[in-house]
Amino acid sequence: MTAFTSPVETGCPSGLAPPSRAVTADFSPFVRKKNGLNTLTLSVRGAKCGGCLSKIEMAVSAQPGVQQARLNLSNGKLFVAWTGETTAEEIAGRVSGLGYGVSAFSEDTSANAAKSEERGLLISMGVAAFALANIMLLSVSVWGGHGEMGEATRNVLHGISGLIAFPVLIFSGRHFFQSAYAVLKHGQTNMDVPISLALILAFGVSIWETMTGGQHAYFDASVMLLFFLLIGRFLDARLRRQAHAAAHDLAALQNRSINRLSTSGRVEAVRAEQIETGDMIMLAAGERAVIDLKITKGESGIDESLVTGESLPRTVGVGETLYAGSLNLDHPIQGEALSAASDSLLSQIADMLEAGEQKRARYRQIADKAVTLYVPFVHTTAALAFLAWLMIGASVHQAILVAVSTLIITCPCALALAAPVAQVVASGHLFKRGVFLRSGDALERLAEIDHVVLDKTGTLTLGTPRLSSEHGSELAQAAQLARASRHPLSRAIVDAAGAGPIAEQITEHAGLGVEGWIDGERFRLGSAEWVGQPETPDTHMASLWLVGEQGAPISFKFEDQLQSDARDTIDPLKQQGFSIEILSGDTPEAVARVAERLSIETWHGRVTPTGKADRLAALQEEGKKVLMVGDGLNDAGALALAHASLAPGGAMDVSQSASDAVYSGGLSAIRTVLGVAKRTKWVMLQNFGLAAAYNCIAVPIAVTGHVTPLIAAIAMSASSLIVTLNALRLNRGTP
Amino acid sequence: MNIIVYLIPVAIGLGLLGLVGFLWSVLSNQYDDLDGAAHRILIDEDAPLKAGPKVSE
Incomplete structure (x- = not known):
């Protein structure tokens, strides 16, 4: 419980992420209720280590009525289940009070589909691994007993291998068969077509060999092929899901509730997506606008730095438009929601985003280019080998065996692993x-x-101003006024002055400044115009003036710090x-x-x-x-x-x-x-180079008919291993 | 060589056992939070003892 002894320490105790206190809006629209049990999933940002984990879980569990609080450190989701009176805000506030950013998270159905796909691949991989291990056990005996083992024993061992391989091939191979079938139906081809072909041919030939009492069966090779390919496929799916989850996570940040004013004047918290054009919205001081608003009541200073890049706040009043992303600084305002579909800034930007996405979709990855070279190459080589063997007088059976072993050994494993492994390692490293x-x-x-x-x-x-001029006691006076305001310049003064007292009877004038009483004297802190000082153009970002009833006015200068x-x-x-x-x-x-x-x-x-x-x-x-x-x-x-x-x-x-x-x-x-x-691109190119070099050695061996199942097994696992190890180098050293 | 009649089924049976264990671990969400699991083991659970009749000696 050391986490609680020091209230000052906020954020990640290991210093892996800066503390943040994100907006604590209304979370109640996101709570699910069932049999008196409330559940809520929160997206927590900034939790990076075990310290964060225990800190957050303990703090939340300590809330009255909380039955379960479990944080998933990998994706930052905090699941809370509780009963009783505790509100969602109290729970979220507890987490944000510890220095973590919190936003409500609503379940994403497409993420669940991606997750079940990833899980399906993982299970297929496990099944393939089980089959591979058992078939290898039998195959090694066959290889080891070569020349000594009786034909009957060998046939039995081949038969058992085939019995294990068959269901596994159907179960684990379905990912490839389905995908290949889908593209073939449209008259196209992808990487899964040669893979499926190699798997089916290898299995078919092996069954034939087993039934006719042949020497070589490729059950081990086909299952090994399947296993390695599934590793690549799984890594790829995992990376894609993580990317998708990240996107959804970011979208979850929009899951802030909005205070809507009903016609009867009641304020209710609703989700952003429930807002319709023309709804009256209430924006409290310190709240960020989630949708575009046309102001109908009130006047306030707003920070538009995220919208326009302008670093100084602007004052807006009735009739003006407030764009989503603006932060309301000092006074509550009311406004009418403008539809996102209208000619708002957000919709313009959404159009630009779409254009950009389309452009990016056209980008061709190295792996795609490699596949388009690879597929015709392998198929032509196998077909040519088949024809060549027929021409020099081999039997059809022998020629097919050569062609199939060519398809197996020009193994796309290395190719299928080359890019995903490098990308997974690099993204983990980053x-x-x-x-x-x-x-x-x-x-x-x-x-x-x-x-x-x-x-x-x-x-x-x-993006936030810093006080750049030197001051003595005036700073303390200015800070007494500034502590009551959320304006960035006031914040800068408070930052410079530190903690301290606050002036009396403070009133804030939107866009002008703050007024208050210190030791019976009235002070004003604000813009030059407001306090009656001449505006002096200078090189600073902004300035504020402090004017009392006596004494000379003092100017504070600010700079946006690099x-x-x-x-x-x-x-x-x-x-x-x-x-x-x-x-x-x-x-x-x-x-x-x-x-x-x-x-x-x-x-x-x-x-x-x-x-x-x-x-x-x-x-x-x-x-x-x-x-x-x-x-x-x-x-x-x-x-x-x-x-x-x-x-x-x-x-x-x-x-x-x-x-x-x-x-x-x-x-x-x-x-x-x-x-x-x-470095990643370089490693990926190296990997493709290694895969190509491997094929340069493997293809002649296969075409000349020297591939036995043993050689195929060694060559395939060696090439996959080399490619993986090469990608792991990305984890070492820093540029 | 008759021994393989027993040994092969035993080997496959052991493999199946492992496979079942793996499937169980996947289906019970044990791979969802690999980072968290690594840290969770280090968390000290020395919370104050709860008052109760049962005190372990």
Whole structure:
């Protein structure tokens, strides 16, 4: 229970993830009730180690009425079952209080389908492994007893092997047969066609051999083929499911409830998808808008940094449109929901996302290219071997045996394992470094990058202002006022001043400033205009003025701070030959300052979301392979359009789902990702090279009729093992 | 050589036993959280003893 003794320690106790306190909205719409038992699945972000596990489970279990709390560390799902009065908010609040991000999670039906597919493959793999082990037991006796074993014994052993192999082939091989049948029906072909052909022919020939009392049966080879292929298939399915789960997870972040005002004036919490056009929405201070709103009541400062990239808050009033992703800072506002289907920013971005997805679907992976070379090659070789043996006077039986052994030994195992193993190892490696890869083929695209486009606010910079001017006692006075406000500039002052008292009778004026009484004196903290000071243009991002009844007004200056590792990331990237560019929605002055400090020559300020996408399209037109790194809603279109894209963990949900990978822990992740991607691609090419080299040796042996089941078994397992071991090298060392 | 009449079924039977064990582990969700299982074993469960009639010596 050490976790509770130190309330200050929040987030992962091993420091693997930064603490976060995500929005604690209304979770009650996501609770399922059955026989008085409430269950809720929460998506927890930031839990990385055993410490997190026990901390979260113990804290939740300690809540009254909780019967079960189990956190799945692999996918961050916390399942809670409880009875009684405890509310979902209390449970979620307990977790977020420990420093983890929490959002409600609703079951995803397609994820269940993917999961049962993965499970089916795993079971098939286990069955194939069982059959392989037992058939090998018998085969080794046959090989070992070669020349000494009586024909009757050999036939019995072959017969038993066949009896084991037959049901297994049907059960475990169905994945390949079904897929092959499906494509053949449409007159097409894929990797599963030669696989099915090899399996069926090998099995058929073996049965024939067994019945006629022949020397060689290939039951072991066909089951081994099946086993290795299922490993590759399973890894592939697992990676795809994880990628899909990640996407669903990100979508789950949208599962925030919304406060809807009914006509009778009652406020009810509903899910975002239940909102219809024209519904009246209540947005509390500190709440982030989930849908586009047209404001009907109230005035407040809003932080649009995730929407437009603008780092300073803006004041909005009645009649103005508030875009999804904006954070309401100081006053509750009411608004009318605008349909996502209307001409809203979200729908525009959704269109861009779709365009990007389609473009990416056209990308051909290395593995696909390898298969199109491989299939005709193997089939022609086997057919030619069959004909050649017939021509030199061999019997049909002998010629078929040669052709089948060619099909078996040009084993697609190495080929089927080459890409998935490398991708699985690389994504696991990146995961440990705080990078979550959303798709396996992203690595191939990331490896081709030569141009990096960065967003400014929230990506290169922290996105939150920091106090940059020096102050003495005035800072403490300003902080007393600032502590009552959620405005980013007030937060910056509080950050600089630390904990302390709060002023009396504080009133906040939206978009202007804060007013309050300290020791009987009235103070105002706010914009120059509001406190009656001349606006002085300077190089700072923003300034605030503190004015009392006596004494000179004091100005506080703020700067948007660069990420601490920005310089250490950009400089090496440049040295490695990447060209770098900043594309930001913020003011040109702000962008220029950042560009200058990082010595980046190419930059563009005040770029609209469409402008960003256009710029990316233009760059791709020039033949550049662009990596887009961005966090805002305004980057989403560009992220989807780019050759490859990355989003920081704090990014807008849409942006996270639009990008190939999500990273946490600073910009240096960009270098890690690019480095690992390059190495992965190299290892994949090596693997295909190894598979090709293996075939160069194996094919002549097979065609000349020297393949015995023993040689086939050794060659197949050796090639698969080499490819796997080569991929495991990715885990070693850092670039 | 008659011994193989017993040994082969025994070997296959043992294999089947392993297979059944594997299927059981898959079907009872034991592969769902591999990371969590690795850490869970290290969690110290020294929660305060609950008051009760049964005290183990």
